[in-house]
Amino acid sequence: MAFDASVRRLDFPILERRVHDAPLVYLDSAASAQKPARVLAAVDTFYRQHYANVHRGAHTLSDEATSHYEAARARTARFLNAPSERSLVFVRNATEGINLVAHAWGRTALREGDEIVLTVAEHHANLVPWHLLAAERGVVIRGVPLGRDQRVDMDALADAIGPRTRLVTTFHVSNVLGLLNPIADIAALAHAAGALLLVDGAQAAPHLPVDVQALGADMYVFSGHKVGAPSGIGALWVREDLLRTWPPFLGGGEMIRSVELERSTYADIPMRFEAGTPAIAEAVGLHAALDYLDEVGLAAIWDHDRALARYAIERLRAVEGVRVYGPEGDDRGGIVPFNVEGVHPHDVASALDTFGVAVRAGHHCAQPLMRALGVQSTVRASFWLHTTRDDVDRLVEAVAEARAFFGAVA
Numbered sequence: 001m002a003f004d005a006s007v008r009r010l011d012f013p014i015l016e017r018r019v020h021d022a023p024l025v026y027l028d029s030a031a032s033a034q035k036p037a038r039v040l041a042a043v044d045t046f047y048r049q050h051y052a053n054v055h056r057g058a059h060t061l062s063d064e065a066t067s068h069y070e071a072a073r074a075r076t077a078r079f080l081n082a083p084s085e086r087s088l089v090f091v092r093n094a095t096e097g098i099n100l101v102a103h104a105w106g107r108t109a110l111r112e113g114d115e116i117v118l119t120v121a122e123h124h125a126n127l128v129p130w131h132l133l134a135a136e137r138g139v140v141i142r143g144v145p146l147g148r149d150q151r152v153d154m155d156a157l158a159d160a161i162g163p164r165t166r167l168v169t170t171f172h173v174s175n176v177l178g179l180l181n182p183i184a185d186i187a188a189l190a191h192a193a194g195a196l197l198l199v200d201g202a203q204a205a206p207h208l209p210v211d212v213q214a215l216g217a218d219m220y221v222f223s224g225h226k227v228g229a230p231s232g233i234g235a236l237w238v239r240e241d242l243l244r245t246w247p248p249f250l251g252g253g254e255m256i257r258s259v260e261l262e263r264s265t266y267a268d269i270p271m272r273f274e275a276g277t278p279a280i281a282e283a284v285g286l287h288a289a290l291d292y293l294d295e296v297g298l299a300a301i302w303d304h305d306r307a308l309a310r311y312a313i314e315r316l317r318a319v320e321g322v323r324v325y326g327p328e329g330d331d332r333g334g335i336v337p338f339n340v341e342g343v344h345p346h347d348v349a350s351a352l353d354t355f356g357v358a359v360r361a362g363h364h365c366a367q368p369l370m371r372a373l374g375v376q377s378t379v380r381a382s383f384w385l386h387t388t389r390d391d392v393d394r395l396v397e398a399v400a401e402a403r404a405f406f407g408a409v410a
């Protein structure tokens with residue numbers, strides 16, 4: 001069946017809402033995605049019929065909950081085309097996954113003077129954990145700029161990687177520019193220098209097929225809430241041979257083999273990294289969300305995103321005083337940052353809200369990138385599989401109205 005966003009819209013109950021007496025146009029999927037009805041149903045059924053704590057199999061419900069939770073793990077591994085689910089760790093979100101790597105791997109493997117290479121377009125979630133580590137361990141951070149075409153400068157990246165580089169870490173799709181990073185090429189550069197590659201897939205997993213093996217990633221992280229799952233669950237996949245060597249990140253129940261008063265021994269992977277009661281129903285919701293995305297077809301979603309981004313960029317550019325940021329081309333997904341001359345991005349977003357159009361305004365947790373673009377903040381419209389051309393038209397009309405309104409009062 002051919003992809004049709006107006007049909008997909010019907011899968012999302014919240015999109016029937018009205019906001020300020022207008023039909024909701026939700027263009028903030030990059031911040032968090034809305035939930036398809038089948039995810040809501042899966043979570044509801046799980047709570048009504050199977051819920052209990054996991055891995056404490058003294059009774060039927062606990063066994064059932066454990067089976068559901070572990071099935072979600074296997075499903076998530078398959079979604080990433082990971083070789084096995086043994087090294088798929090459930091975390092709260094992408095941020096926690098990156099912090100886990102910084103603690104479990106970074107604090108044990110890195111020495112003073114070791115280097116981490118990343119780009120100017122990273123989300124703060126892929127900057128601050130490394131800053132904390134740098135302060136503690138004397139690790140050096142090397143930042144790679146964007147080239148003139150607003151893509152990662154691959155020559156500068158190759159130059160930044162040297163004999164002390166232990167980790168290259170970067171986004172798969174930029175949360176500001178919508179840009180697809182050439183991860184397989186970056187993996188080749190990292191591996192030639194003996195460094196590992198961590199990929200921040202927060203903006204890729206909802207939008208395109210991910211194959212960690214084809215990408216050559218050593219670690220890959222994403223958040224459930226951006227793929228249509230509940231908030232509070234995310235996934236970190238790590239190459240199994242690596243993860244096996246890492247010490248725990250958080251300590252507590254579930255992650256131990258045996259505990260004495262003065263010492264503990266730890267469980268095998270992946271449980272070693274899942275201290276405490278995990279996000280059980282959220283994992284079930286994640287399973288349903290990944291089933292949904294695979295059924296719709298991620299390749300079709302990526303084509304749709306890119307076509308919509310082209311359309312939105314063209315229409316927004318036609319509005320006087322609107323400036324759109326980021327590259328154009330086939331590697332540009334459905335995230336469109338822009339500014340309206342003379343109007344603060346927060347005012348633009350508030351004005352759009354009065355027309356029922358939900359967008360984000362701010363620095364998008366990417367302050368270094370904002371500086372590189374020469375702005376403090378932008379408006380950001382972000383699309384997903386339920387976004388239609390009509391939604392983009394409503395956005396463009398609302399932007400034009402907002403500009404006229406603010407122009408009129410200036």
Ligand code: PMP
Pocket residue numbers: 030031093094095096123125126171173174175200202203223365
């Ligand atoms: N990386 C990127 C590229 C993101 O867009 C985000 C979320 N905006 C994150 C990491 C962090 O995700 P979370 O807040 O779910 O941990």
